Amino acid sequence: MLPQxxxxxxxxxxxxxxxxxxxxxxxxxxxYHIDTTDEGTPKKTWICDPLMVLAETRDSGQQNWxxxxxxxxxxxxxxxxxxxxELLQATDQSEFRKILAGGGLVxxxxxKARKLLCDYVLTHKTDMKARCVDKIGWNGCxxxxxxxxxxxxxxxxxxxxxxxTADFSTNGTLKDWQNNIAALAVGNSRITFAISCAFAGVLGxxxxx
Numbered sequence: 590m591l592p593q594x595x596x597x598x599x600x601x602x603x604x605x606x607x608x609x610x611x612x613x614x615x616x617x618x619x620x621y622h623i624d625t626t627d628e629g630t631p632k633k634t635w636i637c638d639p640l641m642v643l644a645e646t647r648d649s650g651q652q653n654w655x656x657x658x659x660x661x662x663x664x665x666x667x668x669x670x671x672x673x674x675e676l677l678q679a680t681d682q683s684e685f686r687k688i689l690a691g692g693g694l695v696x697x698x699x700x701k702a703r704k705l706l707c708d709y710v711l712t713h714k715t716d717m718k719a720r721c722v723d724k725i726g727w728n729g730c731x732x733x734x735x736x737x738x739x740x741x742x743x744x745x746x747x748x749x750x751x752x753x754t755a756d757f758s759t760n761g762t763l764k765d766w767q768n769n770i771a772a773l774a775v776g777n778s779r780i781t782f783a784i785s786c787a788f789a790g791v792l793g794x795x796x797x798x
Contacts, residue, residue, distance in 0.1 A: 635702065648722065653675075664693070
């Protein structure tokens with residue numbers, strides 16, 4: 590994820606013509622395109638807020654390649670998105686930028702800089718690989734949601750790369766569940782059965798039902 594430290598000069602990124610610059614005096618944090626002027630001096634064009642390319646993604650059949658992207662919005666919340674390479678190669682790249690902007694990434698209004706954003710993502714080299722899936726639900730012993738994976742990422746990193754945009758969230762605590770729901774089921778077979786039915790669809794695949 591993005592670095593937590595503040596006021597620390599950081600210059601990262603792959604080889605030219607792109608640099609990811611953070612906390613460097615005289616520069617706005619973000620991704621820059623490096624060019625030269627007619628006089629031969631370096632010229633840096635700001636493209637967007639800091640955007641990390643964490644990994645290359647592909648499915649179990651070595652198809653549907655893409656990139657796992659990470660950024661932080663202006664409220665300090667981290668975002669991750671497994672973007673397909675097909676979307677990056679589309680003639681109209683506005684859909685790619687819309688998804689990033691919808692997640693709070695600030696992107697340049699300069700037309701040339703906007704077009705360079707896809708080039709940055711596609712040409713960024715990373716040794717990290719991740720396995721992508723296009724369905725929400727169980728994958729082995731891990732449960733895949735569109736915005737997170739529940740379970741231990743003990744082997745290869747698993748990420749969701751699909752078109753489902755359902756918003757899943759958590760509410761309450763284990764203590765709330767025990768006091769307000771589980772306690773009512775003690776000695777009551779009908780409530781126990783009703784709760785079991787609610788979980789059957791989700792837990793069934795893990796128990797090979």
